[in-house]
Amino acid sequence: MLSQALIKSSSLKRLWLDQMEWGADLLLKALAGDDGNRSIECLYLSNMDGLGDCLRQVLTSNPSLKEVVLEYLRMRPEEWQQLGEGIRDNAMATNIRVRFDLDKNVEDRWNSIEALACAASSDVKDPRVELDLTLYSNHDSVLSLNLLGRVLRGELKSLKSFHIRRKDEYSGSNEDGLEGILSMNGNTGETSVLKKLTLETVQKDVLKDLLRSTMRRSGT
Template sequence: MDSAHEEPELPSAIQDLVQRLEGQGEPLTQLPDLSGPEFREFFPKRASLSTITGWRSQVRLRVLEAIGNCNTFEILDVEDIIWGDISRCWLNLASGLRGYSESKIQSLYLRYAWEDASAVKHVAEMIKSTPLLETLSLIFSEKDMEDGTVGILSQALIQSSSLKVLNLARSGKWAGPLLLKALAGDDRNRSIERLRLEVIDGLGDCLREILISNPSLKKVELARSHMSPEEWHQLGEVIRDNAIATTILARFWFEHAEWKPIEALACSASSDVNDPTLELDLFTRVEDEVMLSLHLLGSVLRGEIKSLKSLIIWKGSKKSIIFSILPMNGKTGETSVQKRLELSVRSEDLSKGVWEELLQYHVILYFKNINSKHL
């Protein structure tokens, strides 16, 4: 054959990857980073998909087939491999997993999987074909999904009896119906213990129903979840009176407009009878936001709010202030429910006014100055 028509030799990184996927050499428990320069020619970002033709397309398909047929994965994150013909990608992966009942996958991260209904069906097949699956993440899927497709995915979740952690992020309007079908009611999934929801709006009614009706859930985490103050207030009432989960963690990226939801949740969840189950992480940017957070702490220390099991205040990207809130003598309902308050902070991060605000609460504080400076 004329050398001009010969296919170029596979790059060594691709050869090694395919061989290991096909069972030669050291087994792979998870995929390497396919965004690296050695793989970029075959797995580019969306903007460069037009370059994947001819020989490159065949190499890409061979890698996808090898990934689908590999039964040594314990963690599978497919973010870097689904650009392009998404439905075909999921078909390859689902077909391979379906043929291996001994799949070892424990963590499955599925992103950008919702371009069409057939892709979601293949995702459902993948979930059902991983009997050891403990952690499932469904991320970046803001497109609408038809009711029938939601039903297919919810059934896969219900049948996944090994699943312990479900992460759902940046999802569209179908997130609420999916969660209700999968986690509420008599036919719900009975194994999921931890639910993490991030950047999903309008889940008030759904969350209240799940917290009341699902005895399996032990921890629910909410991050960047936008609801009205009234919805947060109603959620707090459910946490106070009916929630079965022992920990509800809410993370707020602080803005002045978000103070009312924070306050509504903390106040409405407060109980003179039940032990606190609410944990708050407050991400602040400026000192005024720190001050508002300290006002909330003051209400806790004065016994006006008895809902918080812990409060963490972040300053920028740093965990500047940590409050470990513990019941006094194991009981709630005291004037202050604190017997110990632990604070870890760099003194230069906060002004004298903030320290004065904190110290006026008449409690014994244990200061840990991580720069070893004396206050």
């Protein structure tokens, strides 16, 4: 069986699973618990569903994992919340990259993003989550900037890296509006734990406004 082969492999460093219907069962058998593989350092999971509590078990029980990438996973908001709690309390990996594409099921995915970011936030532990969002509408852009504002103000301390990518043209925005969204509300930004911020858009002038507003409001 594949799970037994993975458990016995001592040279394998990276494992990538994409669109696997039985991925949860494989992960639990091969990586979770005391008998799981201890050579794999990087785990990549893409376009999968049905993982549920499986991810939390793997992340909190496998000490060899250093980097975990979760791309476009289909889980309920409450499952993302449980995962965030696991990351906050007991996750072994120090780099956990999560990517969302908001091309459909937008409301549910935003609920998932909020659930993860809030649940993984800790006042005493270093952030582990690298969040990567691909957006397609002005509404999503505003929501992502609201989330960024909370991160810059230090209200959320779960993100070490935040990448916001806009796929189409951004309209109806200006610097004053952006400054309002990114307002520090009297905070200095000293409590923010964000280490890296990437803003990507097809319109250069909007990108400049975003950067100017972000730097001004963060006090840098």
